[in-house]
Amino acid sequence: MANIHDIAKASGYSVSTVSRVINHRKYVTDQVRQRVEQLMRDLDYVPNAVARDLSTGKTHNIGVVLPHSQHPYFTQITNGVMEAAFAAGYRVVLLPSKYDERVERHYLEQLRQRAFDAVIFTSRGVPLSELARDDAHTKMGRIVCCENPGDLPLSAAFTERNSTYETAFEWIRAHGYKRIGMLLSREYALSATSQAMIEAYKDVFHELPRPELVRTSVVNNQDGYDSAQYYIDHDLRPDFIFGNGDDIVANARQCYLDHGLAVPGLMGQEHQLSSTLLHIPTIDHHFNEVGRRAFELAVSDHVAQRPVASTFIDIDE
Known part of the structure; x- marks a missing residue:
């Protein structure tokens, strides 16, 4: 299977120039781009997705931690996240936890290793203070929770109930x-x-x-x-x-x-x-909207809280 060095050798261009073409960067003429892309097709070269993600700093993967999916709270929030993610060109990775702190910390470690751009906790077993601390110290991605974090500096989308x-x-x-x-x-x-x-x-x-x-x-x-x-x-x-x-x-x-x-x-x-x-x-509780706001926070560079007002529906009216 051809690699990037084979494309560079066959084209006569440097590896860095071929990399710019692969990653759709600027500073490459149309003639160079067409030549490199034609060689990629001729040699059946498929770019390494992981390597490309590392070069761009984005995976376009959002992890969603779910203790379970039996209650509509979780399914509605997840639907909201997925709707917003699809519209923005992101993928959603479901991360089952069963409230197991060991499993949740494993997902946080995956975030540090750039497996995801962000992780959304629909609910959690680990303390909020730990999530806030990890979010402050990791430069690899955003942590978002779906409950009111109070005074903690943690991004959150939640229902005001x-x-x-x-x-x-x-x-x-x-x-x-x-x-x-x-x-x-x-x-x-x-x-x-x-x-x-x-x-x-x-x-x-x-x-x-x-x-x-x-x-x-x-x-x-x-x-x-x-x-x-x-x-x-x-x-x-x-x-x-x-x-x-x-x-x-x-x-x-x-x-x-x-x-x-x-x-x-x-x-x-x-x-x-x-x-x-x-x-x-x-x-x-408008959990679909909570999910959409959680996604927006997940791809944001800023820590913020986005409450959503719930509505009592009175059968007497």
């Missing part, structure tokens, strides 16, 4: 509900979303939610069904269930129907089709 959660709990209280079941993906200490929901509950009801009514590790539709089954089996009788996805609470509803029981009030999130069909109040 605190006030929306308060609006949601005000709606629940105004409708007379008192025993509120909450379905969360992770425990309070590990999840910014769980923290925001529970803090909003406290602000509205002036107390903590009942621990027995708070279910964690709820990430897919079956988990919604199983959570309702848990309430039924333990005779907990919530009069309202606020879940972390419309399809999740729709499956909780199905569990009550399967048992011939009255369905408690329901509220979901992510504005999925099920909330429209079942006439369930929901919250649209």
